Amino acid sequence: MKRLAGLLGVLAVTGLAVPPALAFLEKSRRDREGVLPFDEDANELDYAVIFGELKARSRADAFRGGELFVWYGGGVLDLRGATLDPAGATLSVRAIFGGVEILVPESWPVVVHASSALGATDDATDPSTADPSGPTLVLETRSIFGGITVDSRPDEPEPILVGASPD
Numbered sequence: 001m002k003r004l005a006g007l008l009g010v011l012a013v014t015g016l017a018v019p020p021a022l023a024f025l026e027k028s029r030r031d032r033e034g035v036l037p038f039d040e041d042a043n044e045l046d047y048a049v050i051f052g053e054l055k056a057r058s059r060a061d062a063f064r065g066g067e068l069f070v071w072y073g074g075g076v077l078d079l080r081g082a083t084l085d086p087a088g089a090t091l092s093v094r095a096i097f098g099g100v101e102i103l104v105p106e107s108w109p110v111v112v113h114a115s116s117a118l119g120a121t122d123d124a125t126d127p128s129t130a131d132p133s134g135p136t137l138v139l140e141t142r143s144i145f146g147g148i149t150v151d152s153r154p155d156e157p158e159p160i161l162v163g164a165s166p167d
Contacts, residue, residue, distance in 0.1 A: 040056065043062045048071070071096045079137075090138045099146050099149075103150075104150060106153075110130070
């Protein structure tokens, strides 16, 4: 019994120690090689956020999906300025010890295929506002100790500062 408890203890410690070490090595590699900024006009995305914050808005004219990886970081991917490809799009999102909110236009039909371990994916879109005749966004999400939310709230206008003089 003590041997099993010791083995479980080693697995727990290495399970918690290995991911940060790997993330640090990946971040170091990206720092050396230079990380490209988010391309808001790209129709496909392949983007990773490690120990950072994502604040990205897409203006793609034929968004086809891609991959988003969030590790010990998080933020917002705003797709409300994008147009779906007529064939639809598949976006693969992975969140490990992090979280991401994906904002989509209210007219987009969204299908979520989620898998999680001590994490969750929340589909907060309203299917009644989606256009069933239009292309569909398929989200394939995986979360481990993380969270992914997809929402279709309207685009907010820029805030107005109280007491600021108009220019």
